[in-house]
Structure formats: structure tokens, C-alpha cells
Amino acid sequence: MSRPGFVLEVDRSTPPILFHHGEGFRLEKLPAGSRVVYPAEPVAPLKDPDAAIRHALLNPVGDSQPLPSLLHSGMKLTIAMDNQAVPLPPMQRPDNRQRVIEIVLDMAAAAGVDDVELIVAHGLHRRMTEPELRHILGDRIYDSFAPHGLLTQHDAEDHDNLVLVGRTEQGEHVELNKRAVTSDLLIYVNVNLVAMDGGHKSTMTGISSYRSLKHHHNVTGMQHSRSFMDPPNSELHNSTWRMGRLLAGAVKIFQIETTLNTDTFPSQFSFLQKREWEWSARDRAAFLATSKSLDRVPPRMARSIFHGMKSPQRMTSVQAGEVEAVHQLTLANLHRQHLVPVEGQADVLTMGLPYLGPYNVNSILNPLLVMCLGLGYFFNLYRGKPLVRKGGVVILSHPTRWEFHPVHHPSYIDFFEQVLAETTDPLEIEKKFEEDFATDPWYIHLYRNSYAYHGVHAFYMWYWGAHALQHVGQVIIVGGEPRAVRRLGFKPASTLRDALEMAEDVVGRNPSITHIHNPPIFLADVT
Amino acid sequence: MRALQFRRSVPKYAAAMVAGGVMPGFGARVGPLRLADVEEPDLPGPDWQRIRPRLAGICGSDLSTIDGKSSRYFEPIVSFPFVPGHEIVADRDGGRVVVEPVLNCIPRGIDPPCSFCATGLTGSCQNIALGSLEPGLQTGYCADTGGGWSTAMVAHESQLHPVPDDMSDEAAVMVEPAACAVHAACRPDVDQPSTVVVLGAGTVGLCTIAAVRTHLRPGTLIASAKHPEQRKLALDLGADVVVEPGEVRRAVRRMSRSPMVGDGVGEGAEVVFDCVGTADSVDDALAIVRPREQVVLVGMPGRISVDLTGLWHKEIRLVGAYAYGREKTGERTFELAFELVAQADLGRLVSATYSLDRYRDAIDHAAHAGSRGAVKVVFDLRGERNR
Numbered sequence: 001m002s003r004p005g006f007v008l009e010v011d012r013s014t015p016p017i018l019f020h021h022g023e024g025f026r027l028e029k030l031p032a033g034s035r036v037v038y039p040a041e042p043v044a045p046l047k048d049p050d051a052a053i054r055h056a057l058l059n060p061v062g063d064s065q066p067l068p069s070l071l072h073s074g075m076k077l078t079i080a081m082d083n084q085a086v087p088l089p090p091m092q093r094p095d096n097r098q099r100v101i102e103i104v105l106d107m108a109a110a111a112g113v114d115d116v117e118l119i120v121a122h123g124l125h126r127r128m129t130e131p132e133l134r135h136i137l138g139d140r141i142y143d144s145f146a147p148h149g150l151l152t153q154h155d156a157e158d159h160d161n162l163v164l165v166g167r168t169e170q171g172e173h174v175e176l177n178k179r180a181v182t183s184d185l186l187i188y189v190n191v192n193l194v195a196m197d198g199g200h201k202s203t204m205t206g207i208s209s210y211r212s213l214k215h216h217h218n219v220t221g222m223q224h225s226r227s228f229m230d231p232p233n234s235e236l237h238n239s240t241w242r243m244g245r246l247l248a249g250a251v252k253i254f255q256i257e258t259t260l261n262t263d264t265f266p267s268q269f270s271f272l273q274k275r276e277w278e279w280s281a282r283d284r285a286a287f288l289a290t291s292k293s294l295d296r297v298p299p300r301m302a303r304s305i306f307h308g309m310k311s312p313q314r315m316t317s318v319q320a321g322e323v324e325a326v327h328q329l330t331l332a333n334l335h336r337q338h339l340v341p342v343e344g345q346a347d348v349l350t351m352g353l354p355y356l357g358p359y360n361v362n363s364i365l366n367p368l369l370v371m372c373l374g375l376g377y378f379f380n381l382y383r384g385k386p387l388v389r390k391g392g393v394v395i396l397s398h399p400t401r402w403e404f405h406p407v408h409h410p411s412y413i414d415f416f417e418q419v420l421a422e423t424t425d426p427l428e429i430e431k432k433f434e435e436d437f438a439t440d441p442w443y444i445h446l447y448r449n450s451y452a453y454h455g456v457h458a459f460y461m462w463y464w465g466a467h468a469l470q471h472v473g474q475v476i477i478v479g480g481e482p483r484a485v486r487r488l489g490f491k492p493a494s495t496l497r498d499a500l501e502m503a504e505d506v507v508g509r510n511p512s513i514t515h516i517h518n519p520p521i522f523l524a525d526v527t
Numbered sequence: 528m529r530a531l532q533f534r535r536s537v538p539k540y541a542a543a544m545v546a547g548g549v550m551p552g553f554g555a556r557v558g559p560l561r562l563a564d565v566e567e568p569d570l571p572g573p574d575w576q577r578i579r580p581r582l583a584g585i586c587g588s589d590l591s592t593i594d595g596k597s598s599r600y601f602e603p604i605v606s607f608p609f610v611p612g613h614e615i616v617a618d619r620d621g622g623r624v625v626v627e628p629v630l631n632c633i634p635r636g637i638d639p640p641c642s643f644c645a646t647g648l649t650g651s652c653q654n655i656a657l658g659s660l661e662p663g664l665q666t667g668y669c670a671d672t673g674g675g676w677s678t679a680m681v682a683h684e685s686q687l688h689p690v691p692d693d694m695s696d697e698a699a700v701m702v703e704p705a706a707c708a709v710h711a712a713c714r715p716d717v718d719q720p721s722t723v724v725v726l727g728a729g730t731v732g733l734c735t736i737a738a739v740r741t742h743l744r745p746g747t748l749i750a751s752a753k754h755p756e757q758r759k760l761a762l763d764l765g766a767d768v769v770v771e772p773g774e775v776r777r778a779v780r781r782m783s784r785s786p787m788v789g790d791g792v793g794e795g796a797e798v799v800f801d802c803v804g805t806a807d808s809v810d811d812a813l814a815i816v817r818p819r820e821q822v823v824l825v826g827m828p829g830r831i832s833v834d835l836t837g838l839w840h841k842e843i844r845l846v847g848a849y850a851y852g853r854e855k856t857g858e859r860t861f862e863l864a865f866e867l868v869a870q871a872d873l874g875r876l877v878s879a880t881y882s883l884d885r886y887r888d889a890i891d892h893a894a895h896a897g898s899r900g901a902v903k904v905v906f907d908l909r910g911e912r913n914r
Contacts, residue, residue, distance in 0.1 A: 413777060414777050414778075414781050417770060417771070417774045418768065418770065418774070418777075418778055418781065421770070440781065440784050441784060442780065442784065442785065442787065
């Protein structure tokens with residue numbers, strides 16, 4: 001039985017708290033009275049995930065029929081799946097998607113279905129490389145489909161292969177991958193890392209076009225999502241649900257969603273899963289050895305070590321059938337692992353940002369992604385109300401180097417150099433620059449033919465933090481490169497102590513402080 | 528009279544070269560430049576006048592000379608000892624004047640003048656080592672005329688432009704650099720190009736931005752600037768986008784919405800003004816200019832090493848822009864420069880003034896102007912003794 005997440009009140013006997021700090025860690029002594037929110041320990045995984053998958057496919061939820069009865073000879077079947085953005089870090093083989101798709105393919109073969117295509121639903125993300133595809137699908141699936149052109153990656157700029165399914169009553173364009181929407185059955189295979197993922201959002205972001213995405217990926221939507229990790233209170237989800245329902249009326253969809261436990265780090269990093277006062281001598285030795293080694297190697301090498309890490313997280317649930325019924329169960333299973341009750345808001349919220357977010361798998365967590373991870377993802381890991389009060393201060397800990405992956409994030413570089421040099425106001429940025437970047441032929445070329453995120457994706461990173469930017473009074477980054485931090489519009493600080501002193505200028509003396517001990521991931525249920 | 532004099536001294540020149548290489552401006556401490564009491568220059572002829580400098584600017588070419596970085600190209604067209612200073616506002620009998628420093632056929636008494644001087648293209652005159660004067664391409668490099676870094680000098684009446692009463696000395700001393708910029712802006716054979724880039728935002732770069740905005744009227748003007756104050760001024764003088772030097776290729780690519788080809792921009796800007804003159808800036812200029820279009824070298828480059836393959840492949844025209852004369856419209860460049868200085872308020876670019884006694888500090892300040900938030904550093908001769 002795993003222990004639930006909880007809130008620790010720091011006192012004089014509390015040891016220093018571990019902060020993630022990019023490709024490294026810091027131990028920070030928090031002032032007495034501070035609170036630290038710890039995630040739950042990993043819940044028990046499914047004993048036999050393959051059996052659970054078969055059971056889910058044969059016993060779907062909602063008004064869906066069992067999968068075998070939806071499969072027949074001569075039909076056109078498309079299986080879309082989440083991309084490398086989930087889970088984080090990439091999980092040890094076999095990935096949930098491999099397990100699910102192998103069983104789906106067995107059932108399709110048994111039914112005599114021979115027109116099957118797989119689509120990576122990466123939306124406006126970069127294309128996946130062959131090693132990444134092999135990792136999530138396994139060699140057998142990859143070798144059976146990829147050489148024959150039957151494993152494709154969604155192309156949101158291939159207008160010949162997009163179809164306008166219709167428009168919602170609110171005027172939202174539902175424009176999606178032609179193969180998917182002209183199939184007799186669209187199966188979507190999801191890995192649910194956080195509560196934002198899954199449901200109708202899977203198809204509405206994964207296999208749609210910029211014209212569709214802009215209806216929910218925009219500043220106003222994000223500012224009215226409180227938070228986007230809580231779908232019932234998220235404008236992002238309201239829009240994708242409206243659009244998804246329109247799609248579900250036009251195409252038969254069979255949704256398969258899986259959840260994972262939070263067994264995030266492999267054994268050599270097991271101290272990252274533990275509460276500091278429970279560290280054994282071996283954990284302390286491992287921490288010291290790891291920290292000292294990482295301090296001595298160049299950032300590039302440290303990055304390579306971390307990106308080689310595969311997480312031991314394991315499947316905790318699988319549900320299949322009608323999209324909304326499936327997603328309700330998924331959220332319940334996810335909450336079982338993630339929810340941590342927290343009472344009240346703090347003046348100051350601190351967080352240590354790790355080396356990895358959804359958009360830099362095998363890449364660099366550049367300054368824009370630091371912003372997105374801190375003020376987008378981590379800030380929004382709440383239900384109810386934010387962990388920090390209105391006008392409070394968020395303190396991030398991360399090296400925040402002025403460094404970008406030139407292949408993966410070309411438009412990010414221009415956004416950082418040219419857009420943020422002019423303004424950091426999300427609404428102004430959206431109005432003045434978005435269209436120009438989104439339609440830039442060079443970015444489109446790199447998105448379609450190289451391994452680049454779409455030109456507009458950098459904007460979404462900024463929008464992801466729009467709610468936080470509106471809510472907080474100041475953002476401070478500890479240990480970041482000052483020039484890069486200032487370009488983000490934030491304040492640099494050398495130490496946490498300096499940052500807390502700076503925060504006092506905004507929130508007053510002796511502020512209440514909450515630190516989120518994340519990852520492993522949790523969702524704060526703030527009352 | 529008191530003057531800063533630059534004498535021929537090979538050991539001192541070598542010392543300046545070493546010192547200036549280590550710390551820009553340090554050549555003033557160990558090199559051939561000295562503050563001295565010297566004889567006032569004689570009037571070379573009847574059309575010459577004695578003038579008394581009020582303000583005299585320190586130009587990038589002066590700094591190159593002091594730090595021993597000048598090209599040997601200049602050896603036959605200067606004469607020693609000379610008093611530097613060619614950005615000059617001075618007093619003469621009857622009022623203030625700005626000096627147009629090129630020592631072409633007319634001041635040299637060469638009659639008939641060369642084909643360039645005959646048509647007003649005095650900056651292109653090649654008789655700059657001939658005639659009645661010692662060699663010297665400009666006042667400030669000629670042993671016979673003196674220069675602005677002194678309390679007295681001589682100038683031919685064809686070189687003198689009266690300063691309007693309502694123009695300050697600070698504005699007037701900017702007329703000469705503004706004239707260089709106007710001439711550069713008038714060099715390209717295009718009108719209202721879609722995208723123009725100005726590399727560098729020192730005095731020449733900032734004046735060029737103002738001149739390009741006025742005379743070339745581009746759709747988009749992108750400027751590169753190293754320092755915050757330069758960025759602010761560049762925007763104020765007419766740049767639409769200002770980026771750091773290392774960002775200029777990406778900025779041009781984005782503004783032109785063209786692909787990258789290797790490190791270069793596929794289509795790029797129609798005109799690039801290089802106001803820096805280093806290997807890196809020329810390299811950037813060749814990378815961001817559109818094929819078959821032109822790069823205008825405004826900053827003095829000296830001996831640099833640049834890969835010209837792109838120039839060959841993209842059929843780029845690399846043109847120089849030196850000094851001034853008469854532009855395509857028939858107007859004298861200096862007339863246009865007076866207008867530009869007044870209209871763009873270029874007098875604000877004068878950031879600091881120094882007496883001759885503090886010339887080492889002045890040179891040091893000028894050599895680090897950008898990083899210290901300054902643009903133009905000038906000598907203020909108005910309070911000098913023996914004036």
C-alpha cells in the first residue's frame with residue numbers, strides 16, 4: 001500500500017529539501033513554517049497489464065461495443081497514438097502504446113482487417129525519429145508498418161490530407177487528418193501523464209490543423225482555464241470537448257486510455273522518489289556522488305546522461321470505449337495517484353524545475369520551455385485555486401541557459417530573440433506576432449521535413465504560462481543565466497535566500513511559503 | 528597654438544599597435560600622438576582662411592590611426608606630422624562654419640580639376656597627394672592644414688559651410704558624419720526597397736539609420752546594435768527592428784520570410800549597410816543580402832579576411848561609401864546632411880566633451896563609447912588657451 005501525498009510543515013529539525021535544478025539538484029534549507037507538498041508514493045501497478053488491456057477492449061465503457069465487434073474484413077482502420085511528449089521520462093520498454101496496439105492489431109488480424117494505418121498524433125510538435133518510434137511501438141510494429149508507409153506522422157500543414165469535418169456552434173473549425181476521419185473506425189491510444197491529457201483533447205490537438213488548434217490554444221482560453229489540469233474548469237477543455245463531440249458525431253471513435261504510476265526515476269536516482277528525512281546512507285551517498293559528478297561534467301554531457309534515463313513507471317489502469325466515459329475513468333484513476341489535499345494559498349510558491357518537460361525529449365529545456373514548465377505545467381498542477389495567492393511570487397530554480405536546440409526549436413530562437421525583446425505581454429504577442437510565425441514558410445518547411453516544432457509552437461509555450469503571468473506579482477529564477485532570465489521578463493537571483501528576500505519586496509516580510517516537491521508529479525487539491 | 532599632433536615614429540607606432548590590440552584606445556598613451564604647442568599652419572593660398580575649432584569629433588578612423596590599426600593603404604595619402612580631427616565646427620571671421628574635409632582638386636589648386644571633382648564627386652578625387660598641398664586625403668591627415676584637435680587650423684573656402692544661427696555646436700559637429708551617412712544612403716540604385724539592414728549602431732550606424740529612413744525609405748529597416756543605449760537610439764532614429772549582432776541573420780530571415788541556405792538567408796535584404804567594417808560584419812552582410820543586390824561598406828574595413836564565395840555565387844555587389852560630394856539629385860551632400868542633422872536631432876548623439884589636456888581620457892571614452900552608453904565623444908576647444 002503506497003502512502004498518499006501530504007503537506008510537510010518545515011521546522012528546525014527538517015533536513016534541507018531537494019530542489020530539481022535542470023541537469024542537477026540543489027539542497028535548500030527552507031525557513032521554518034514553510035510547507036512542502038510531497039507527491040504520493042507510486043500506487044501499485046496492474047499485475048497483468050496485457051490481460052487488463054484485453055479486458056478493457058472486450059468490455060468498453062459508454063455506449064461503445066466491444067472492439068472485436070467493430071472490426072470486420074474490408075474496413076478501413078486507423079490507429080492514432082500519443083507522441084513522445086508522454087510519459088516523462090520515456091518509460092522502460094514495453095511502452096503502454098506498444099502493449100495496447102499489439103493487442104488491437106491481433107484483434108484486427110483475427111477479424112480479417114487488412115487496411116490498417118498508424119498515425120503519430122503529434123499535432124504541431126516535431127516529428128519523431130526512428131529510434132523514438134521503435135521505443136514506443138516496439139520493433140515488431142515498427143518493422144511491419146513503417147517500411148510500407150503505413151506508420152505516418154500527422155502533418156498539420158499537408159492541406160491535401162486535412163478535412164474540415166465541420167464547425168461548432170461557436171464557429172470552431174474541426175479540421176483533422178483525412179485518413180483518420182475517413183476511416184470506418186478511428187482508435188486513439190493514449191498515455192495519460194497529467195489530467196490535461198486525453199479525452200477529446202487527444203484528437204483535437206494530435207491530428208488537427210493550426211486552424212483548429214487556434215480555437216483553444218490561445219491566450220484568452222488559457223487565462224480562463226483554472227486550471228488546465230482540471231478539465232471541468234478549463235476553457236481549453238471546453239473548446240476541445242465541443243469540437244470533439246462534433247467529430248464523434250461524424251466518425252466512429254474507440255478511445256483507449258492508460259494511466260501510469262509515479263515510479264518516475266530508475267534505481268540509481270531512487271533518492272528522488274523519497275522524502276529527505278527518510279534517505280538512507282545509500283541514498284545520501286548516491287545523491288552526493290550524482291551531484292558531484294554532474295557538477296563536474298559539461299552541461300551537454302549531463303544532458304545526455306539524463307536523456308538516456310528511462311523511467312520504471314508502470315500501467316495502473318486501462319479503459320476503452322466512448323471518449324468521454326473513458327476519460328472520466330481515466331481522471332479517477334489519475335487522481336487516485338496524483339491528488340494531494342492542500343489547505344490555503346501561500347505568498348510565495350517555490351519549485352525546482354528538472355531537465356525535462358513534454359517538449360524537450362532528447363533535446364534542450366530552453367528558456368521558453370523553462371517558463372512553460374514552471375508557469376505553465378507546474379503552476380497549473382492544482383484544482384480549486386492556485387497554490388500561490390493573487391499577486392504572490394513564484395520562485396523557480398533552474399540554470400535557464402540562453403541555449404536552444406537549433407533543429408527542434410528554430411522558431412523558439414526567433415521568438416526569444418525578437419518577440420520577447422519587444423514585449424512579454426501574451427495578448428500583445430498573440431495579436432502582433434502569432435499569425436506571422438504560424439504562416440512563415442520556412443518554419444512550415446522545417447516542421448514538415450525536418451524535426452522542428454511548428455512555427456507557432458513557441459507561442460503556445462508562452463500562452464501556457466498566461467494564467468500564471470496574470471495571477472502572480474513576480475517571478476524569480478534562482479541560478480539562472482541573468483541575461484536569459486531578464487529576457488523572459490523575470491528576475492534573476494543567485495540563491496534561494498536572495499530570491500526570498502527579493503520576494504519580500506512584493507509580498508511583505510515573513511511570507512508564507514509553499515514548495516512543490518515535484519517530480520514525481522502530483523495535483524494539488526487546494527481548498 | 529595647442530594641438531594634438533601625430534608624428535611619424537615607427538617605434539611609437541609599433542607600441543601603439545601592441546597597446547591598442549590589448550586595450551582599444553591605449554595607443555593614445557604610448558603611441559605617436561602628443562599634446563604640444565606648435566606653430567599655427569600658414570595659409571597655403573589666397574582662398575584659404577584661418578579658423579578656430581569649437582568642437583571636433585573623435586571618429587572611428589581616428590581611433591584606428593591612434594591604435595596603429597590603419598591600413599597601409601593610407602601611407603601615400605597622408606603627410607606627417609598631422610593634427611587629427613576632421614569632424615569640425617569652427618569660428619571664422621563672420622560666424623561659425625562646418626568643415627568639409629576632403630582635400631580634392633579645388634583646395635589643392637589643381638586646374639582643370641579631375642573628372643570627378645568637375646562633376647562634384649569630390650570624394651572620389653584621386654589627386655589627394657598632388658597639387659599645392661602635402662599629401663592628405665582629408666583635413667586632419669595633412670601636414671599643411673592642421674586639424675580639428677587644435678586651437679587653430681586653415682581651410683579652403685570651398686570647404687566651409689556656414690552654420691545656421693539656430694543650430695547648436697553639438698548639432699553642427701555631427702554634420703560631417705551625417706554627410707557620410709547621407710552619401711552611403713544615396714549609393715544604392717534602388718528606391719523604397721522592402722528590407723534594408725544597417726549593421727552597427729555607433730555614430731556612423733546611427734547616422735546611417737537616420738539617413739536611410741529619410742533618403743531610401745525602406746519598407747522595413749532592421750538594425751543590429753550591441754548596447755542598450757544604441758538600441759534605443761536606433762529605434763528612435765527610424766529602425767523598425769533592432770537586434771543584437773549575433774541575431775541579425777535570423778532576424779532578416781524572419782522579416783523576409785525566406786528559407787535559410789546553410790548559414791545564409793535565402794533571399795534576404797535588398798541593401799545591407801555595413802557600418803562596422805570587421806570580417807564578421809562583412810560576413811554577416813554577405814549572408815543576409817538578397818542575391819544580385821548590394822552591400823554598402825560604410826565602416827572602414829582595413830585588411831580583413833572574408834570568404835567571398837557567397838559574393839560570387841549570389842552575384843552580390845559590394846560597394847564602398849566614402850565621404851561625400853554631390854548626390855544624384857545634384858545637391859551637395861553637406862546640404863542634405865545639415866537638413867538631416869536638424870530633422871533627426873543628431874546633436875543628441877554627442878555624449879561627452881573633453882578638453883585637449885584630457886585627450887587620453889577622451890580617446891579611452893571614445894574607444895569604449897558603446898559599452899559606456901555613449902555615441903560621439905568630442906574635443907571642446909571653446910575654453911582652450913591661445914584660441
